[in-house]
Amino acid sequence: MRPLPCSLCLLVLLLFGCTDTPSPPTAVVPPHTGPAAHAKRPAPPGDQWGYAGETGPTHWAELLKNSACGGNQQSPINIITVNAVPDTSQAKLEIHYADSTRITDVVNNGHTIQYDFERGDYVTYGGTRYDLQQFHFHESSEHTIDGVRYPLVLHLVHTNAKGKYLVLAVMVKEGENSAPFTFLERLLPLAIDEPKTVNKRFALEQNLPLERQYYHYTGSLTTPPCTEGVDWFVFRQPITVSHAQVETLGQLMPLNNYRGEQPLNGRVVVVGS
Ligand SMILES: [Zn+2]
Numbered sequence: 029m030r031p032l033p034c035s036l037c038l039l040v041l042l043l044f045g046c047t048d049t050p051s052p053p054t055a056v057v058p059p060h061t062g063p064a065a066h067a068k069r070p071a072p073p074g075d076q077w078g079y080a081g082e083t084g085p086t087h088w089a090e091l092l093k094n095s096a097c098g099g100n101q102q103s104p105i106n107i108i109t110v111n112a113v114p115d116t117s118q119a120k121l122e123i124h125y126a127d128s129t130r131i132t133d134v135v136n137n138g139h140t141i142q143y144d145f146e147r148g149d150y151v152t153y154g155g156t157r158y159d160l161q162q163f164h165f166h167e168s169s170e171h172t173i174d175g176v177r178y179p180l181v182l183h184l185v186h187t188n189a190k191g192k193y194l195v196l197a198v199m200v201k202e203g204e205n206s207a208p209f210t211f212l213e214r215l216l217p218l219a220i221d222e223p224k225t226v227n228k229r230f231a232l233e234q235n236l237p238l239e240r241q242y243y244h245y246t247g248s249l250t251t252p253p254c255t256e257g258v259d260w261f262v263f264r265q266p267i268t269v270s271h272a273q274v275e276t277l278g279q280l281m282p283l284n285n286y287r288g289e290q291p292l293n294g295r296v297v298v299v300g301s
Pocket of ligand 1: 164165166183250
């Protein structure tokens with residue numbers, strides 16, 4: 029996931045490559061790598077970090093000295109379900125997303141798709157309110173569950189009044205067509221740096237799984253500056269989109285925009301709902 033933008037807009041990073049074959053949720057999905065796939069996506073200009081080569085994730089800590097990327101509480105992790113312990117805290121995760129949120133405009137800046145929309149969606153955890161700031165996708169998923177890497181993951185990034193992060197992660201598997209994804213795809217601009225006015229309403233909750241059991245632990249942003257102290261909630265149940273939808277998004281998005289597994293370093297993952 030990315031750090032928050034300084035504006036009030038919600039940043040949607042649709043970080044997609046593409047996959048060649050429909051992927052059942054029980055199989056590890058290998059990253060799609062091919063010259064043709066690379067050629068169709070322009071590299072974002074001026075970035076100090078990326079997802080491949082000398083600016084790839086394994087170099088972030090050395091490239092960005094002031095970042096936390098070399099810390100020992102980093103994300104993502106592989107969630108080993110048999111090691112997850114029941115959440116005995118009284119803290120409940122409650123999601124308060126509006127029935128419809130007005131998306132005002134969207135822009136593709138070369139490695140991100142940014143949607144601006146009205147504020148108001150939030151969650152509470154342990155009685156503290158965390159406002160939704162942005163959402164974005166990675167291809168493939170960043171967290172893995174028992175080693176399973178899904179074709180996509182949706183990250184919904186929230187902060188509380190003190191700037192502390194809370195992120196909901198929704199795994200995405202391939203299967204039936206998703207109407208909410210179709211809606212989002214129709215909004216995508218084809219040209220880079222050409223904002224497109226949208227002014228349409230969308231229910232963000234449509235992209236959440238029906239079953240809300242989650243794995244929770246404390247980690248970090250998964251992109252520089254890799255800030256730690258992030259409360260992660262990874263939903264156990266994935267949502268479904270079609271292979272064609274993954275392919276469609278993959279035509280516009282950067283390739284393999286995910287950070288690899290980080291060491292757990294003694295952290296405990298709890299399972300709650
Ligand atoms: Zn993310």
